[in-house]
Amino acid sequence: MTAKRHVAKERAVEQATALDGLMREREELLGTLDRVAALHSTARLIRQSVGVHAGFVAELDSPGHAVVRWLAGNRTDSLRDLAVPAGQGIGGRVLALGKPVRVTDYLSAPTITHQFDAQVRGEGLAAMLAVPIFSRVGGKVETVAIAYAAMRESADFGDDAVKRLEVIAENTGTALRLAGLAESTRDNAVSAERQRMQSALHDSVGALLFSIGVQVRNLHEDISDNPGLECRLRRLEGDVSAASSALRESLLALAESSPERALPVELAEHCRSFHARCGVPARFVQLAPVRPLDAERTALLIAVVREGLLNVEKHAHAMSVVVSLSPQDDGVQVVVADDGTGDPPEDATPGTGMGLRALVERAARLGGRVSVVRDEEDGCTLRAWVPGVGRQA
Template sequence: MTAEQRVAKDKAVEQSSVLDELLREREGLLGTLDRVVALQGTARLIRETIGSHSGFVAELDGPDRAVIRWLAGNRTNALQNLAVPIGQGIGGRVLALGEPVRVSDYVSSSTITHQFDAQVRGEGLTAMVAVPIFSREGGSTRTVAVAYAAMRESANFGDDAVGRLEGIAEQAATALRLAGVAESSTANAVSAERRRMQAALHDSVGALLFSIGVQVRDLHQAIRDNPMLEHRLRSLEADVSAASSALRESLLALSESSPERALPVEMAEHARSFESRCGVPARFVQLAPVRPLDAERTGLLIAAVREGLLNVEKHAVAFSVVVSLGPSDEGVQVVVADDGAGDAAEEQAGTGMGLRTLSDRAARLGGRVSLVRNEDGGCTLRAWVPGVDSPR
């Protein structure tokens, strides 16, 4: 091992220790963890810690199948979104056995099946090791994902490498567990609010509409011989008017929210819309609560997210996008980060009227906007504005 390799290994071990500490310290802050971030970070950590040419993670999308979605160090898209059924290849064997599997030369190994030789050759991989990522809940253990490390040359992954990969898998399992709790908590809160609104609508608008229905049925019976028809029609009209007014008020209440609540809701919706439109996983993560902003600052940050996602759609060949929101330097910052292979930053720098407009708007508020190419691939757009009470 060269001196440079030893330095890289020591740095990776240090980074792994830092991640351990962060996970322990922030277990209570469930909202800061996201499934996409956890799995993409796991793929990158594998390369740094193991010293492998490639690291990737396959997540289960059914009881007997995993799909490779998160890669680091890949040269092609040969393995991207590859479905791996139980028992097939090295990952499928891990699913079947629930234990590590390693091969020194994938395509010539007699211990695995070879349905994916073409994809492995296409990526230029040779030696490979894979371990399960377990979920341990309620006294039961089940595999929820598979972590891989691979080399582009024949090699033997020793017990030390397997142990380090299993350690990374443990960290990933912790992050996934916390992300799952956060998602569940959010879903429960949304469900409870919907039930509350449903009950309110039932008790107000529903009751009025029921009253109208009863009166209409009565009128059908009495229309021919009731001298009070005009009075009852006026009463019916009043009830209709009251029902319409109550419905408008209820819908208005549903659409209204404070600026600090509207901001994450709007950003999450833009991320969902991007994912639906482009088929690229996009997640919104609120890192911490933010102070209330006025309409101008809120509008700028939302516009920055739209511009960042549009930039990824037009210029980047991305596999995932993360939109984050959080406090920063006595203000609020949004970040749109992708892992694309396209040079979005340079493309946008040359033609980005939208980015220049955003920068001008931010400058008038004492804020700033930047778009840079990441060292490990992809681009990051950042937009920051000072808080309402902060000096410019």
């Protein structure tokens, strides 16, 4: 009995340890998917990994303009919310050059400007190192933040310190990209839910209010000899009219969606409708944030996905479909890939049929392209690309 209790106790300890590990991994993942948590953690990590007195991070709030918001090891708030334009100070020089900058003593360094000497002096900093944090934005690699490491005494930051800070910056850039994708996914889900709520309200409450209004107007004709009831009906008609106006305003509010949200929401809805219609799983994946497109380009990409899903439904005998959206070559690309075994539709080769041929011509007018290929191991891939607004291929 004692041996069994000992074994059970050891197993319980092992399970508790495993659970603690899973919880730590969960917290780390949640921190990665939260932009603010990722940047705040970066400031703390700089102190620990580089071995400096202070670490802080400035995030770009517009091109060529960063703001210091996350600090670790600071003694004052002199640097908090400090605006850093490109070219000014050590951070501004990093923005201008796109590479690391280091100074042995900030206040006397001849390689930087000195607009921020008062703030640096107030925090008691001397040696400083700053590197850019890169992330992929709309298909391009851009500087999105600046990582700083600082000492309260003059010192030389060697190549090893630069390397450690660059590794931190690289990991932070990845975390920011993942956080952006997570935020985009959440926002797209909210937009899709708003769209479904709008449709449900329009079809149920809107139809009910219309029916009540019709019945009230019909009653007016039947009780023309009863002034009292006629007055009550007019008040009821006014209430129905007010409720209809309030419903219209609510539907308009639910329908509001920014251009960059409209495309992924529409594509996700087409996948959902396809799945509901024919029972074949269709998954929508947004690989990275995309820049907003104008109405014509957005409509073309939606039409390509709709056509691709219809062809899969009619011809492919597929078990699954994946629709992806991503930035590509200064533009936006959608791909409809299935694992079907059926023959491609007769218009699958661009230029031979009416469906895809029309899409090919529309894409060409915009400087884009549409193609479809049979995969080597079964399945077809339909791909469409359009250049970004203001750019022609």
